[in-house]
Amino acid sequence: MTRTSVAAVEGLFTLDPDEPRLIGGRARSRGSYFFPKSLAGSDPACLGDEIDEVLLSRTGRLWSFTTGEYAPPAPYVIPGDEFEPYVVAAVRLAEENLVVLGQVVSGISVDDLSVGMEMELVIDLLYSDDDHDYLVWKWAPAGYQENGDG
Amino acid sequence: MDDIAILGVGMHPWGKWGRNFVEYGVAAARDALADAEVGWDEIQFVSGANSVRCGYPGYVSASTFANALGFTGCQLASSYAACASGATALSIARAQILSGVCDVALVVGAESTPKGFFAPNAGERHEDPDWLRFHLVGATNPTYFALYARRRMELYGDTSEDFAAVKVKNSRHGVFNPNARYTKEYDADDIANSPMVADPLRLLEICATSDGGAALVVSSLEWAASRGVDNPVRVSGISTVSPTYPNSVIELPYLASDSWAAVGDETMTFKDNIAARAYEEASVSPEDLDFAEVYDLSSAYELDWYEHIGLCERGDAAKLLRAGDTALGGRIPVNPSGGLGAFGEAVPAQAIAQVCEMVWQLRGEAGRRQVEDAKVGLSINHGMFGHGSSVICTR
Numbered sequence: 001m002t003r004t005s006v007a008a009v010e011g012l013f014t015l016d017p018d019e020p021r022l023i024g025g026r027a028r029s030r031g032s033y034f035f036p037k038s039l040a041g042s043d044p045a046c047l048g049d050e051i052d053e054v055l056l057s058r059t060g061r062l063w064s065f066t067t068g069e070y071a072p073p074a075p076y077v078i079p080g081d082e083f084e085p086y087v088v089a090a091v092r093l094a095e096e097n098l099v100v101l102g103q104v105v106s107g108i109s110v111d112d113l114s115v116g117m118e119m120e121l122v123i124d125l126l127y128s129d130d131d132h133d134y135l136v137w138k139w140a141p142a143g144y145q146e147n148g149d150g
Numbered sequence: 151m152d153d154i155a156i157l158g159v160g161m162h163p164w165g166k167w168g169r170n171f172v173e174y175g176v177a178a179a180r181d182a183l184a185d186a187e188v189g190w191d192e193i194q195f196v197s198g199a200n201s202v203r204c205g206y207p208g209y210v211s212a213s214t215f216a217n218a219l220g221f222t223g224c225q226l227a228s229s230y231a232a233c234a235s236g237a238t239a240l241s242i243a244r245a246q247i248l249s250g251v252c253d254v255a256l257v258v259g260a261e262s263t264p265k266g267f268f269a270p271n272a273g274e275r276h277e278d279p280d281w282l283r284f285h286l287v288g289a290t291n292p293t294y295f296a297l298y299a300r301r302r303m304e305l306y307g308d309t310s311e312d313f314a315a316v317k318v319k320n321s322r323h324g325v326f327n328p329n330a331r332y333t334k335e336y337d338a339d340d341i342a343n344s345p346m347v348a349d350p351l352r353l354l355e356i357c358a359t360s361d362g363g364a365a366l367v368v369s370s371l372e373w374a375a376s377r378g379v380d381n382p383v384r385v386s387g388i389s390t391v392s393p394t395y396p397n398s399v400i401e402l403p404y405l406a407s408d409s410w411a412a413v414g415d416e417t418m419t420f421k422d423n424i425a426a427r428a429y430e431e432a433s434v435s436p437e438d439l440d441f442a443e444v445y446d447l448s449s450a451y452e453l454d455w456y457e458h459i460g461l462c463e464r465g466d467a468a469k470l471l472r473a474g475d476t477a478l479g480g481r482i483p484v485n486p487s488g489g490l491g492a493f494g495e496a497v498p499a500q501a502i503a504q505v506c507e508m509v510w511q512l513r514g515e516a517g518r519r520q521v522e523d524a525k526v527g528l529s530i531n532h533g534m535f536g537h538g539s540s541v542i543c544t545r
Contacts, residue, residue, distance in 0.1 A: 008286060009276050032396070033409035038277045042408055043395045063400075064304070066296035067349040068288050073269035075285040088289060090297050090400055098409035099400045101287050110349050115304035126286065136286050 158186025174363030199259030236501030324492025387432030
């Protein structure tokens with residue numbers, strides 16, 4: 001039986017396999033960016049401004065990183081039968097100057113990372129059930145896929 | 151801003167008692183009333199700091215506690231601002247007193263907590279950042295603490311040993327605090343041998359979740375004088391500010407920071423702004439402080455606060471720590487109570503507990519954790535989603 005691939009939450013990112021992007025908001029006259037778009041508004045100069053939906057840069061510099069060594073509570077869903085520790089990255093997007101969290105693709109450890117290194121957005125499996133693969137954005141070191149590590 | 155008086159303080163010891171949170175709040179309130187020599191029937195206003203983990207009674211904490219103490223027809227307000235709830239409740243009491251609505255008020259908060267990571271409310275909410283961060287990233291509270299810690303290491307050269315030294319220091323302070331949950335003195339090896347939770351932070355460096363309750367009896371200076379209290383500990387400043395856009399730090403529980411594409415580069419952060427407002431209200435500067443109670447949600451987080459409250463330049467916090475400046479007996483002791491490292495966090499009670507410690511210090515009643523000649527203290531924390539919380543007390 002084949003499972004259908006779907007976004008774990010709709011409307012936050014595109015599923016383009018080669019060039020996946022986060023979907024954010026941009027204040028039309030002010031020019032500030034938001035992610036997710038639904039949280040637009042923290043810039044007081046945007047009050048009353050139109051918020052356009054925009055695709056955000058898919059590369060940026062690593063702002064910081066850490067690990068999750070213990071299983072988080074729901075609504076986190078443990079993929080597979082047993083919890084595996086994971087790496088989390090915070091990446092400062094090149095164009096928009098905002099920092100976005102995400103898990104790091106498996107196979108990369110904190111020893112492979114350093115603040116300031118170039119990262120890129122990929123789409124990867126978050127968890128599955130009988131019918132669906134639920135996908136999410138993750139961060140990978142730039143060139144990770146071209147290098148054949150993926 | 152005019153001052154108000156703190157006439158009495160009380161705490162129920164922190165722990166994992168597993169009892170109804172109302173018990174902790176009532177015990178703390180009774181102690182605060184006794185300490186103030188004020189009768190419950192004299193209290194004109196109750197300001198409750200809410201709990202969201204104890205069912206409906208926690209959402210209406212002022213009436214819950216007033217009911218448990220006996221309904222007298224006094225005025226009530228219940229407020230929630232996550233970890234800032236206690237400071238928010240105190241700020242409401244101060245506003246009532248300074249506007250003349252009441253003369254004397256009780257501020258109280260308590261919580262009974264589940265074991266393990268704090269989790270979001272049940273349900274599926276795609277526009278709730280607290281839900282999204284758990285579901286999509288598995289980002290727990292320690293995830294954020296660890297991101298800040300790692301950044302200190304990369305930018306300022308702080309080490310895991312520095313972070314551990316914060317916990318060692320605070321555990322030494324906590325040994326002398328009868329209200330603390332952890333009264334064991336830890337050494338660096340204990341910390342290095344505890345399990346990694348969120349690299350580089352280990353279990354003993356991350357704030358636990360605790361049960362506890364804390365309360366204050368506060369009044370106008372005139373009312374205090376009418377009771378013969380001419381030199382009370384005073385609340386001289388309270389900050390409950392929001393962040394100022396753009397805040398360059400990624401804050402709990404968001405998936406992203408603000409963008410500073412439209413407004414130049416990062417300058418002040420949220421945590422700088424919190425302290426700035428408290429200093430302004432109290433007409434006090436960092437050099438005037440004799441001690442501070444800061445929210446050490448993690449060992450490394452305490453170092454961030456040294457910089458945000460102006461004890462040193464950004465990046466220099468570990469130097470203060472290494473010099474022993476922030477230990478009891480040092481130039482500016484931080485967390486003489488033992489801090490969250492010795493308490494764990496009982497959310498709505500914690501900011502009130504910080505004020506209790508300030509009162510004991512300023513009265514010279516802190517026993518073996520007494521800061522010599524303490525005249526000015528500052529407490530600081532912040533509530534998730536952007537509630538600032540800082541109180542300056544003077545005597």
